[in-house]
Amino acid sequence: MNVPITAILDQILASLPLFKPEFCLTAGFICAIATALFAEQRLKNVTFTVTALSLGATIYCLFLQVPISATTGFSGMWLVDKLGTYARILISTATLLIAFFIQQRHTRQQNGDIYSMLLAATLGMHVLCSTSSWLLAFIGIEMVSIASYLLVGYFSQNKAQSEAAMKYALFGSVCAAVMLYGLSLMYGLTGNLDFKSAQHLQGLMTASEPLVTLSILFVCVGIGFKLSFVPLHLWSPDVYQGSPTAITAFLSTVPKVGAIILFTRVYQAWSSTSFYFSELATWIIVVVALASMLIGNLAALRQKDVKRLMAYSSIAHTGFLMMAIFAYQDTFRYLFFYLVAYVLMNLATFIFIDHLEQRTGSTTLRSYMGLGRKLPLLFSAFTIVAVSLIGLPPTIGFIGKLMVFSAVFDSYQDGQDTSVLLLLVVGALTAVISLFFYFRIPLYAFIRKEDDFKHLQSSSAGLLLSVGYGLVFLVLLLGLFPQLLLDLLL
DSSP: OOOOHHHHHHHHHHHGGGGHHHHHHHHHHHHHHHHHHHTTTTSTTHHHHHHHHHHHHHHHHHHHHTTOOSEEETTTTEEEOHHHHHHHHHHHHHHHHHHHHHHHHOTTSOOHHHHHHHHHHHHHHHHHHSBOBHHHHHHHHHHHHHHHHHHHHHTOOSHHHHHHHHHHHHHHHHHHHHHHHHHHHHHHHHSOOBTTSHHHHHHHHHSOHHHHHHHHHHHHHHHHHHHTOTTSOTTHHHHHHHSOHHHHHHHHHHHHHHHHHHHHHHHHHHHTSOSHHHHHHHHHHHHHHHHHHHHHHHHHTTOOBHHHHHHHHHHHHHHHHHHHGGGOSSOSHHHHHHHHHHHHHHHHHHHHHHHHHHHHSOOBGGGGTTTTTTSHHHHHHHHHHHHHHHTOTTSHHHHHHHHHHHHHHHHHHHHOOHHHHHHHHHHHHHHHHHHHHHTHHHIIIIISOOSSOOOOOOOSOHHHHHHHHHHHHHHHHHHHOTHHHHGGGO
């Protein structure tokens, strides 16, 4: 059926108000490029100011969208609902903190270009949170990926950092090609790229199982690359260690929010059916979650560098985030609460790692020996974050894991599914394992004695450290009073 061009234009114009936050990001992206080219040398931090204003305007427009009930635009390809809106608020806020992190840490360099990359990545993550179209999802993933490659390589100053950037780009390119091939198969099987549409679901139901399996596995490769779950995690440790800490903080937190929201939407659309491909999606989530939690936590036990340790910790938390998808039943509050907890904990951790790297010149655990007596406030806050990452009270990590475990246990009681029970058991077991590597940080800082006298270098990023302490305060506040956040999500 041919649709008149006037009707198409009217539909696009009617959908434009739903795209206001993304217009702010697009305008900020263009302005950031212009200021980096023409004004950065004369006006210090002007590109950062433009970026901060763009993200602030984006967050404001997103809050205006919170009361909007679930609606679609652009021929159904753009979805605005509470889950997507809150996720975009979290992404934009975290990106604003990352931009501030970069501005505070790399003040002596001309960094104007890096802010435009951040805004481009943020726009890509907004797309991931707000689409039910595989085409837009692929575009969003590639926007985030290409910007991430540039961010990793931007500050490369030695062979290790250049190697990390190259490995990241090559691995990501292969994953993108595999995902694109999977999408072409899926389109050939269904004739539709909207994973929520009846035509798409019907096409998967009637297609041959081997082809459906192959296409779904290939598509999961692209999403899994952004989430860095097992077995697509191999790039993470080297890239995390070789990148500047501010970029590592970005990679470990913000892109995962967008990818988890996309994965959740796909799983919710497919699990509502009772056909083969929905069971396959469930088993993919279960196997990936189990493998990521086990391999991530066990590999972290052997790490001597804190950034590599946090890379494997991030892989383990990705497994738990996959498990949290099962907590998304009638409400998104539990899943989103844990995403907030994850972002707060990881941003605070990398701010502290960066500060200690500036003071000691190293990111190894041995460099922390005896520093608890010299920097008691810093390591006390660092210990609180470690306690939250484990999932112990009275922190937001404990509340987040408790809610996810409760929701998944309810799911097990409803269906008596052995795989869900296995998720619960392994999740609890790996939480115990994580005790042994997270507590190495306070162990080295407060109990181990330093081998020789350490001369600590001065650091000018006191304001950034204050932001880290503020994040720790939120970790404790939302751990003691989780309703402060949960009530906002009604």
